[in-house]
Amino acid sequence: MRYLNLFITLIKISFSRILIYRGNFASHATSSVGWGIFSVISIMLLTSKTPVVFGWSRNELILLTVLMNVIFGVYRSFIDANFWRFSQIIHYGDLDIVLLKPVDSQFQMSLWIFDLSSLLRFLFASIFAVYLIIIFHIPVSFVSILFFFILSTASIILLYSITFILLTLTIWFTRLSNLIDLINTVTNASRYPKEMFEHLTTFVFFILLPIVIIISTPVKALFQKGSLSDSILLLAFAFVFFSISRVFWKFALRFYASASG
Amino acid sequence: MLSAMSFQKANMRYFRIFFLQLQHAIEARSLSVVWFLTALTTPLLMLIFWSGATAAAGGRIFSWSYSNFATYYLFIALASSMLTAHIQEDVAFEDINKGNLSQYILKPFPYYTSKFLLELPWRLFQGSLAISGIVIVALFFKNLVSVTSSPIILLLAIVIAILAFILSFTFKMILGLLAFWFTEISGVMNVNEIIFSIASGTLIPLEFFPNNLRTLFEILPFSYMIYYPIIAFLGKLNTTSLLQVILMQLLWIFIFSLVYKFTWAKGRKTFTAVGL
Amino acid sequence: MSAITVNHLNKTYKSYRKDPGFFGSVRSLVKRKYENIPAVKDISFTIESGELVGFIGPNGAGKTTTLKCLSGLLFPTSGEISVLGFKPFERKNEFLKQISLVMGQKNQLWWDLPPMETFLLNKEIYQIPKNHFKKTLDELISILEVEDIINIQVRKLSLGQRMKCELIAALLHSPKILFLDEPTIGLDVVMQKKLRDFVREYNKKFNATVILTSHYMEDVRQLCDRIIVIDHGSILFDGKFDELVKKHTQQKIISVIFEKEVLREKLLKLGIIKDFDLPKVVLLVKRENANSVAEKLLKDFSVLDMNIEEPDIEDVIRNVFSKS
Numbered sequence: 001m002r003y004l005n006l007f008i009t010l011i012k013i014s015f016s017r018i019l020i021y022r023g024n025f026a027s028h029a030t031s032s033v034g035w036g037i038f039s040v041i042s043i044m045l046l047t048s049k050t051p052v053v054f055g056w057s058r059n060e061l062i063l064l065t066v067l068m069n070v071i072f073g074v075y076r077s078f079i080d081a082n083f084w085r086f087s088q089i090i091h092y093g094d095l096d097i098v099l100l101k102p103v104d105s106q107f108q109m110s111l112w113i114f115d116l117s118s119l120l121r122f123l124f125a126s127i128f129a130v131y132l133i134i135i136f137h138i139p140v141s142f143v144s145i146l147f148f149f150i151l152s153t154a155s156i157i158l159l160y161s162i163t164f165i166l167l168t169l170t171i172w173f174t175r176l177s178n179l180i181d182l183i184n185t186v187t188n189a190s191r192y193p194k195e196m197f198e199h200l201t202t203f204v205f206f207i208l209l210p211i212v213i214i215i216s217t218p219v220k221a222l223f224q225k226g227s228l229s230d231s232i233l234l235l236a237f238a239f240v241f242f243s244i245s246r247v248f249w250k251f252a253l254r255f256y257a258s259a260s261g
Numbered sequence: 262m263l264s265a266m267s268f269q270k271a272n273m274r275y276f277r278i279f280f281l282q283l284q285h286a287i288e289a290r291s292l293s294v295v296w297f298l299t300a301l302t303t304p305l306l307m308l309i310f311w312s313g314a315t316a317a318a319g320g321r322i323f324s325w326s327y328s329n330f331a332t333y334y335l336f337i338a339l340a341s342s343m344l345t346a347h348i349q350e351d352v353a354f355e356d357i358n359k360g361n362l363s364q365y366i367l368k369p370f371p372y373y374t375s376k377f378l379l380e381l382p383w384r385l386f387q388g389s390l391a392i393s394g395i396v397i398v399a400l401f402f403k404n405l406v407s408v409t410s411s412p413i414i415l416l417l418a419i420v421i422a423i424l425a426f427i428l429s430f431t432f433k434m435i436l437g438l439l440a441f442w443f444t445e446i447s448g449v450m451n452v453n454e455i456i457f458s459i460a461s462g463t464l465i466p467l468e469f470f471p472n473n474l475r476t477l478f479e480i481l482p483f484s485y486m487i488y489y490p491i492i493a494f495l496g497k498l499n500t501t502s503l504l505q506v507i508l509m510q511l512l513w514i515f516i517f518s519l520v521y522k523f524t525w526a527k528g529r530k531t532f533t534a535v536g537l
Numbered sequence: 538m539s540a541i542t543v544n545h546l547n548k549t550y551k552s553y554r555k556d557p558g559f560f561g562s563v564r565s566l567v568k569r570k571y572e573n574i575p576a577v578k579d580i581s582f583t584i585e586s587g588e589l590v591g592f593i594g595p596n597g598a599g600k601t602t603t604l605k606c607l608s609g610l611l612f613p614t615s616g617e618i619s620v621l622g623f624k625p626f627e628r629k630n631e632f633l634k635q636i637s638l639v640m641g642q643k644n645q646l647w648w649d650l651p652p653m654e655t656f657l658l659n660k661e662i663y664q665i666p667k668n669h670f671k672k673t674l675d676e677l678i679s680i681l682e683v684e685d686i687i688n689i690q691v692r693k694l695s696l697g698q699r700m701k702c703e704l705i706a707a708l709l710h711s712p713k714i715l716f717l718d719e720p721t722i723g724l725d726v727v728m729q730k731k732l733r734d735f736v737r738e739y740n741k742k743f744n745a746t747v748i749l750t751s752h753y754m755e756d757v758r759q760l761c762d763r764i765i766v767i768d769h770g771s772i773l774f775d776g777k778f779d780e781l782v783k784k785h786t787q788q789k790i791i792s793v794i795f796e797k798e799v800l801r802e803k804l805l806k807l808g809i810i811k812d813f814d815l816p817k818v819v820l821l822v823k824r825e826n827a828n829s830v831a832e833k834l835l836k837d838f839s840v841l842d843m844n845i846e847e848p849d850i851e852d853v854i855r856n857v858f859s860k861s
Contacts (some may be wrong), residue, residue, distance in 0.1 A: 200309065257610060
């Protein structure tokens with residue numbers, strides 16, 4: 001398919017850029033792995049005095065963090081770098097160049113550049129996760145692993161859609177070049193179990209729901225403690241938010257084409 | 262007579278730069294609000310975590326109750342938005358990598374002073390947002406915010422806060438100056454963020470760490486940028502301890518000033534040699 | 538069917554106004570004032586395929602806005618546009634594959650990669666067949682003489698080399714219509730000429746319709762048979778370049794640098810003195826007298842240097858405007 005060819009060409013370009021900026025690649029890989037390690041250390045520190053929190057055992061919480069790194073490793077590699085580019089494009093008024101190309105503009109703003117250095121984080125986290133599953137004796141099955149992959153994909157789509165919708169707002173508020181920082185920090189909430197947020201006021205919990213189920217749901221499915229309602233909710237959210245992202249983006253482009261000079 | 266006038270003129274110039282930057286900060290108010298919310302998020306998340314954790318541990322962890330945690334993290338939020346300078350990225354990416362440094366070198370102010378004056382309005386603007394937030398919280402949840410009422414301790418705490426800002430600022434400037442020698446500096450900055458999170462008490466109160474790590478953190482400068490200002494305001498230290506804190510801050514500021522001067526002198530030579 | 542048809546196009550956009558100074562900023566915290574600015578007012582024209590048309594006008598006249606409407610970047614406030622049978626603002630892929638817009642300062646080449654990588658990417662983006670791609674690429678490379686540099690990183694190239702590669706990137710898909718927005722801005726004289734030569738050759742060889750906007754008279758004089766003069770959003774003139782010059786500028790400008798001092802009165806009978814700042818003097822003379830005045834100056838005075846020019850575009854426009 002046409003977009004597949006385009007995607008492959010773009011991956012090749014990202015590889016070329018790695019070869020040119022080898023120091024850059026090494027540095028990014030180090031910091032992304034560093035953040036991964038830090039996230040595991042901090043959960044270990046936080047739970048050092050409490051063996052069970054929110055219905056999760058300490059081992060389960062550590063594994064939750066490691067699996068968060070697996071999913072985020074993929075997300076940061078393929079999608080996140082594009083959001084930095086998104087902010088730059090809007091800020092410097094380069095949206096016209098995007099709109100002139102006969103390629104879907106949302107595709108251009110979402111899957112155009114890749115930061116393959118985060119794949120190392122994905123790799124190490126995956127290996128470490130397998131190791132922990134074995135030594136913690138977590139009961140997994142082939143089916144639960146399959147569900148983990150399916151739900152993780154939905155999670156990535158959901159996370160992407162939420163961020164894309166919020167970034168689309170910068171077409172109106174062009175000055176908010178640091179919005180992506182805020183979004184990334186808030187979506188970090190997904191590394192904590194969903195149950196942690198349940199005792200907040202219903203209103204706040206409802207708002208946070210799409211975010212907090214992103215990591216918890218696939219991980220619980222993997223542990224065979226998954227709830228059907230959460231899984232269906234995740235899939236539904238992924239579909240709904242993605243559709244909203246497309247509609248909202250088209251709407252924003254109409255505004256851009258009407259208002260700018 | 263002449264020197265008095267030129268002194269006044271110099272002050273006017275400083276004042277005008279400050280004012281212009283404050284105007285800029287107000288205009289980019291949405292940017293400030295976003296930064297403020299970003300600084301607020303992590304402490305909030307920690308609060309939510311601890312509320313569940315303390316409940317699970319029967320009300321107190323390591324003698325900290327939930328309201329202790331709440332106060333601590335609210336102040337972390339305030340300290341993060343007000344006391345922590347973010348100048349290192351500006352220095353590394355805008356000034357050194359992109360070459361904007363030239364315009365600073367041409368000005369009659371030291372580079373340090375220029376950046377300081379540029380940074381100050383942002384901090385004040387964000388700090389005022391944070392303080393109003395805390396005042397609102399204090400009004401609604403009276404037991405959550407417990408600040409010391411002794412005027413001497415309050416005064417010393419303010420001194421500590423000011424010194425913390427200077428300390429953080431100087432350190433970040435040095436970090437930014439590393440861009441003179443390393444083209445890819447974001448790795449260093451990320452590592453610094455990680456160490457800072459742990460050693461400054463932003464992630465967990467330093468009390469929670471085992472003793473040998475605590476001693477390490479007491480020697481490192483990071484705890485003096487965030488942790489000690491906070492517990493000073495919370496009234497957890499007596500006058501003697503506060504003076505010790507100030508002494509350590511002054512010592513680290515002195516060390517960093519020397520490092521800065523050295524780094525700046527060497528770096529400037531490199532910069533003009535390349536002729537960016 | 539014409540390549541481009543525009544009927545009663547209008548484009549108005551909102552802009553907010555802020556009072557200057559500190560208190561202006563504080564006030565703008567609370568309230569912002571909006572203004573409606575008409576960029577393009579009721580313009581209509583038709584362009585046939587293969588034409589080379591120039592839009593000329595001072596800054597802010599509405600040229601770029603018109604171009605953006607034609608290429609689908611802007612949504613017209615009212616009116617109809619048809620380009621190659623498409624409505625541009627629908628931005629259909631088949632439409633976008635047949636046009637190209639090159640904006641002076643904007644670049645589409647990947648900064649840290651050789652231009653060749655961008656070319657290969659564009660091949661995928663525009664779905665150019667392999668042999669067609671090779672043929673077009675080879676032709677463009679040979680015309681622009683860039684064989685040696687297409688595999689060097691863009692950031693290491695000079696401005697001129699970069700510009701040539703930008704052009705190639707923009708033309709690989711053999712667009713039927715090429716929009717050029719202020720193409721010579723920021724270029725030195727040599728580069729300007731090279732660019733104009735290239736555009737002329739491209740128009741002839743590939744039979745592409747070329748629309749360019751500029752506020753340099755030279756661009757238009759060298760390139761365009763037909764020019765459209767725009768000012769304050771309205772078309773003031775649409776026709777052949779020579780007509781415009783003959784119709785609206787009765788004058789030519791002669792700039793002289795004298796070797797010795799000259800009395801002002803002596804020059805008065807030759808023409809209107811626009812500038813008298815010895816040793817340089819600028820005279821306005823009637824078009825038909827330009828050559829004889831020049832002869833007389835050379836004969837009767839000791840002249841170091843002399844230049845005969847068309848009047849400034851702003852003066853031409855002012856003339857056109859004041860007559861309409």
